[in-house]
Amino acid sequence: MLQAFEEDYGDNETSRYLEKMAQATNRWSELIQTANTWLQGEQEKQDNTKVIQLCLRLAKWYGEDLGHAQYAQPYFQKVMQLDPTNVAVLRQMGNLYRKNQQWQELGRTLTEALKHATSEKDRKEIQTELGELLEKQLNEIEKGMMFYKNALEVDPHHLPALEALERIYAEREQYRELVDILTAKVVSKQEEPEEVAAIQVRVGGLFETTLNDLERATKAYEAALDAEPSNLLAMRGLERIFGAQGNWTEMVKVLEQQLDVVPTERERIEVLMKLALIYEEQFLKSDEAAARFEQVLDVDPGQEPALVGLERCYAKLRQWLDLVNTYERHISVTLDRGLKVELFGYVAQVFADEVQDVDRAIDAYQSIVDLDDTNIGALEALAKLYERKDSAADAIDYMTRVAELTADGAQRVEMYYRIGHSLDTQLGDRVAARERYEMALDLDPAHLATLAALKDIAIDAAEYDQAARYLDQEQMHTQSARSRAKLLVELGNLREEHLEEHDLAVQAYELALQADPESEEAARPLLEEYVRVGRWEEADPLADMLLKKGASKLERYELHHLYAMQGKVASELGNNEKALKSYKEAHHLDLTDQETIRGLAEVSFKMGDWASALSNYQKVLTALEEGDREERANVYFKLGCIKREQGQLKQAVNNFEKALAIDDAHRVTLEAMVSIYAGLSDWKQVCAYKRQILDNVFEADERFLML
Structure with missing residues (x-):
């Protein structure tokens, strides 16, 4: 490696390897001694480029790796003699000042380096370093931000500058500026999909919660998923937005995506529950909702909210046997005794009302009684079911237990009445039935059904006085005007037809009409x-x-x-x-x-x-018979009057005479004859008919007046 380094002192990769080896083997002195030997040789050859490269390496090793800044200075001075505008030397000197926390010297050195920097790389890096110095060490944040922005003018995607501004805008809660920086940062990280996704999630969160721009938040979360399709945070962001917008179709899609990536069963259950509730409440698709609830129960059979939701769905779908099965699953997993009783009650209701399976309904209610033998609701339901089966003895047994247990007076009355009804109509025991009816009436003298039943028994026994008393009592306690009127009519009929109490019957009819005109x-x-x-x-x-x-x-x-x-x-x-x-x-x-x-x-x-x-x-x-003398006389009289009014006096007299032939004392006819003959001035006939009238007048005063 030394030979390779000797061939190219500017090879950074080789240099880093040698530095690692020297650090690991503690052979810095050997490396530095070799490099100094090479430096002397290059100086003799007057190869300034290689001299500068070696001086920079040696300055770094002394100043940064070994911590001997004083030994690094001669090498920097040598480079500056050879190349006063060498940016690399200035930046490396800056690194040394930074390490020794010589901030003023660092600032001057970086400023000088910036004056001479020509490459974009140097300019953006130096301005970023100046920004960090001003921001972090000299607490001149605004000036530091200016240098960060200058660095971005050189390279809009320079990551250190972007991250510095990101930090500042976040601390200052300048969220719109922060979004712009994060958007630029995405380009800088485009080769790192997970990083891109994380940044887009952060952008989406800012738009969603702080900037209140759900449309742009949606785009950011979608961009996060484009970069990393399994990003759960982005999915949950979209879930929140679609939920707030009521965009249930899109929300279902994103929840379905979550199912593929959630890491735990608990989270899978949460997603499935959300899907189920959307299908049930928003789309009104109980079948789809039921399928999701079932998936939850596949994961956790004891998940009670899923069981309750599934019960709702099967009830809406009228899938009664599936509903019963769900109730039974719920019963098997719950430890709550009260809830078990409630669920058995639901099972019984389904069998009784929907499936019409009385026997299985009885079994369900019996399960309640097995858990709680004083459960009045179950005992009463069993009584009703046995009544439906025409099993009067069993029904009476359960009604008797209810009557003994209940503290509700009205319920006890109802039980005694129903026991009486079963004894009367099903077992034909009217003596016992009357006894139970009277027990009900003792508790509630206004119990209408009992009064009606006792009335019927009394009528059938021809005890009409007693029946009338029951009827009168029943109508007095009946609130409905129309029903009361019907009872009063019945009372009137009873009094008229059986008791020969005509006046009281009329009185009852009149009261009925007052109640219902x-x-x-x-x-x-x-x-x-x-x-x-x-x-x-x-x-x-x-x-x-x-x-x-x-x-x-x-x-x-x-x-x-x-x-x-x-x-x-x-x-x-x-x-x-x-x-x-x-x-x-x-x-x-x-x-x-x-x-x-x-x-x-x-x-x-x-x-x-x-x-x-x-x-x-x-x-x-x-139509009149010969024996209807008075009526025939009256008719002939009327016929005579009609003929008289028609001007047919002869026929009028003829009809009047027929009336008198039937009844020679028919007063109105005699008076009519007097009137006709007076009109004809036949006074003889007038006197004759008046005498005939007089012969039939026996009151002295009236005879005197006529005479």
């Missing part, structure tokens, strides 16, 4: 009652309401009856137009009904429609 069931018997007793004004709105609500659903005969009653009510109230219209509707529905025909005749008579009245009275007369 639209109750047809209450209005119908009340209309009949009001028509019967002549309460016309109260009957009128009932008839109107029943016809309005029932026009499209009543049978023909029912409509006919209602129209006929409406006509009668309207007639009695003097509303002849309405009465006529109602009677016509009734007549259209039943052409043979005599009451309707009579109503038409009477209304027509009142309205002076003599032709219609005549026609209808004739129909009435035809």
Whole structure:
């Protein structure tokens, strides 16, 4: 190696090797002595270039490697004599001053070297060294930054200058300037992909968190991945940005990339959970979410958030057996007794409500009871399931246990009621059923279902007084107006049909109508009652309401009856137009009904429609039996009046005489005859008919007035 070095003193590689060997073997003196011998020879040859090279080597070894600056000085002086502008000498002298912390001398030497430096390499390195001196040793940071920037003007990618400015801008929190420096630094490190990626991640972080420029942050993170596709920090940066932007499609892509590079199972689980939640909550793809949750459980079967998420997804997908399987996996890994009970409950609900497998639902609830034999919810659910299976004895057993355990009075009432219902409807034991119903009623006298059940038992046993009391109690506690009205109607019917309490029945119907003014069931018997007793004004709105609500659903005969009653009510109230219209509707529905025909005749008579009245009275007369003497006399009287009004006195007298032939004391007919003959000035006949009237007057005052 010495021979190689002798051939080329400027060979840095050979020089470094010799320095290492001398250091390792402690043979510096031998190396220096040899070099001095060569120096003397070169001086004799006057080969100044080689002299300078050797002097620089010797100065370095003495000054930098051995720490003898005083021995290095003569060599520097020799070089300066030969070449006063030698930049290399000046820089090497500067290194010596730097090592000895002679900062002022270092500054002067570097400044002098910069004056004479011509190569870009020297200029950028010297200006960087001046910047470091000013910044770090003389605390003149601004001047130091100026030299760093000057170095970058020479070479925009000079790494030491870039790193110096990077440090300063970071300390000063000048983030935009820092980003520019880091961007330039990327070019300097382009042969080192991992370094490039790290720088781009840092740039992305600055844009993301400090400069609030998510678009440029995204580009920086993507550039980091271009340089190093497995860079997890860049992926997580993109994940944060896409999450903030709600860009779920891109976020899924970057999470999928993370799956290939995350180093631990814990991190893999975190990524899979994020993917699952995005598919579930953002894309509403429960099947994709379920697949990710399953992947989590492949890694860690006890991962509870994944189990809960998977349960949600299978429930949404209505994959009931998969859901049950997940619940069972959850049960197997949890140590929480309360949670086990809850999960068994979910299993039971799925089997009972969705799969319709009552037996497996019973098994699940039984598992709860095995864990906690006082679990009222499970015991009640078992009772209901056994009711569905028509297994009354088992249902009653569980309901009895609930009734004994529960502190909830309402629940105890419900249990006694349901026990009674099972005994009544399934086992046919009405004695025991009534006992349980009465236990429920003792706890809650307003329990409507129990009152209804006891009422039914009483009716079936023909205990109508007791049934009426239960009905009355039930309606008093019923909050719904419509339901209360129905109960009052039922009470009214019971009193009318079985207890012969007509007035109380009417009272019940009236209370029903107060509760529900639209109750047809209450209005119908009340209309009949009001028509019967002549309460016309109260009957009128009932008839109107029943016809309005029932026009499209009543049978023909029912409509006919209602129209006929409406006509009668309207007639009695003097509303002849309405009465006529109602009677016509009734007549259209039943052409043979005599009451309707009579109503038409009477209304027509009142309205002076003599032709219609005549026609209808004739129909009435035809239908009357010989024994209907009073009615026949009245009809003949009306026919006579019609003929009189039509100016046909002879036919009028004829009809009046027919009425008198049936009833010679028919007062209105006798008076009509008096009126006709008085008009004809036939006083003899007038006296005759008045005497006939007088013969049938027995009140003294009235006879006196007539005489």
